[in-house]
Amino acid sequence: MKNLFTKTVILFFIFFSCKSQNKKIKSVVINCNKSIEIYSDSIGKHVKQIIDKNAQKTLKDPLINSLSIGLYVNNVSYTFHYGELTKGKGDTPTNKTIYEIASVTKTFTGTLASKAVLEGKLNLEDDIQRYLPQTYPNLEYKGDPIKIKHLLTHTSGLPGGYEEMNEISSNLSEIEFNNTYLKLENKQTKEKFFKDLSKINLTEKPGNTFNYSNFGSNLMGYILEKVYQKPFQQLIISKIIEKQHMYDTHFHTPRDKRNRLANGYLLGKPRPETNLAKTLWGAEGALKSTTTDMLKYIRYQFKNDAIVKESHKKLYEIDTDYWIGYYWWNIKNQNHDVHYRHDGGISRAKNVLVIYPEKKIGISIFTNESAISVNQELSNLVYNIYNELK
Numbered sequence: 001m002k003n004l005f006t007k008t009v010i011l012f013f014i015f016f017s018c019k020s021q022n023k024k025i026k027s028v029v030i031n032c033n034k035s036i037e038i039y040s041d042s043i044g045k046h047v048k049q050i051i052d053k054n055a056q057k058t059l060k061d062p063l064i065n066s067l068s069i070g071l072y073v074n075n076v077s078y079t080f081h082y083g084e085l086t087k088g089k090g091d092t093p094t095n096k097t098i099y100e101i102a103s104v105t106k107t108f109t110g111t112l113a114s115k116a117v118l119e120g121k122l123n124l125e126d127d128i129q130r131y132l133p134q135t136y137p138n139l140e141y142k143g144d145p146i147k148i149k150h151l152l153t154h155t156s157g158l159p160g161g162y163e164e165m166n167e168i169s170s171n172l173s174e175i176e177f178n179n180t181y182l183k184l185e186n187k188q189t190k191e192k193f194f195k196d197l198s199k200i201n202l203t204e205k206p207g208n209t210f211n212y213s214n215f216g217s218n219l220m221g222y223i224l225e226k227v228y229q230k231p232f233q234q235l236i237i238s239k240i241i242e243k244q245h246m247y248d249t250h251f252h253t254p255r256d257k258r259n260r261l262a263n264g265y266l267l268g269k270p271r272p273e274t275n276l277a278k279t280l281w282g283a284e285g286a287l288k289s290t291t292t293d294m295l296k297y298i299r300y301q302f303k304n305d306a307i308v309k310e311s312h313k314k315l316y317e318i319d320t321d322y323w324i325g326y327y328w329w330n331i332k333n334q335n336h337d338v339h340y341r342h343d344g345g346i347s348r349a350k351n352v353l354v355i356y357p358e359k360k361i362g363i364s365i366f367t368n369e370s371a372i373s374v375n376q377e378l379s380n381l382v383y384n385i386y387n388e389l390k
Contacts, residue, residue: 221283264348
């Protein structure tokens with residue numbers, strides 16, 4: 001495959017469209033650089049065949065009515081769009097469709113943290129209380145404090161959600177659970193956040209156990225805000241997003257772009273836009289973006305950049321060949337094939353972002369449908385595409 005991608009560069013767009021299972025399919029080959037480049041018509045078609053075949057298989061799931069796929073291979077970026085955002089409307093997503101990227105936002109938070117570490121504003125071994133507005137004697141276990149590295153690797157011992165959210169009955173249906181969760185989420189405030197922080201009781205030494213924590217991710221957002229003395233969301237925009245020319249990536253979608261924000265569903269039922277960017281810092285999952293912008297972010301992950309390299313460092317080992325970096329929570333070495341992954345999921349959308357540094361392949365996939373079963377479908381789609389491309 002590598003030899004194929006060294007062929008002569010041809011400058012042009014390729015647009016494809018077809019129909020399958022009554023779901024409209026469109027795909028577009030683009031490049032994130034100023035010029036539009038692909039490496040040959042035959043290779044473009046070969047890539048399209050791989051993506052189309054696997055996408056069509058995924059679209060057989062009755063819950064998944066649309067897909068947007070971004071593919072980065074050897075410095076070339078491709079986007080493909082399938083299905084319809086609104087069932088029966090024929091509104092196929094495009095490069096301008098804006099999705100909520102949910103927890104993939106954490107990788108941006110981790111990138112900013114890696115920058116702060118390199119600049120000497122943070123130290124991975126620092127006790128987090130050094131940066132908090134008051135003393136929290138509860139944030140240590142038998143003299144062992146929560147450190148910065150524990151927040152970045154979800155090993156702090158902090159709860160997964162916020163106080164009341166941890167008490168939601170697991171007997172609720174998926175829709176009932178999400179309705180309850182969304183109501184509680186909308187009631188969060190920064191004042192309440194710190195009150196809840198003072199009530200937490202650590203049950204073991206920080207750094208021992210992985211426990212995915214949105215609470216801890218927002219605390220990291222607060223700490224970054226303190227060390228830079230600027231609002232967290234402004235920092236992410238100015239120090240990462242604008243530098244990568246990701247002009248369609250926002251915490252708060254501008255009014256003139258709101259018509260491009262994808263509608264969302266949970267088990268086929270319409271769901272409202274989340275308020276994560278308004279309640280707390282939004283460090284856990286408040287960003288919104290397009291497939292094109294996510295390809296720019298993928299390209300950034302392949303740069304010979306000190307901040308990126310730091311953010312990819314292995315900070316915690318969950319198991320043999322399975323590590324966590326700066327919020328890259330799924331670093332795996334399967335058959336000597338290392339990849340970095342993060343998933344995003346809210347009650348109206350799902351997405352997966354995977355980086356294969358050695359093969360120079362990156363994949364971003366969005367759908368505007370949320371359900372537990374959709375997670376596995378998108379995961380299968382990512383790995384099927386990669387296994388054929390590599």
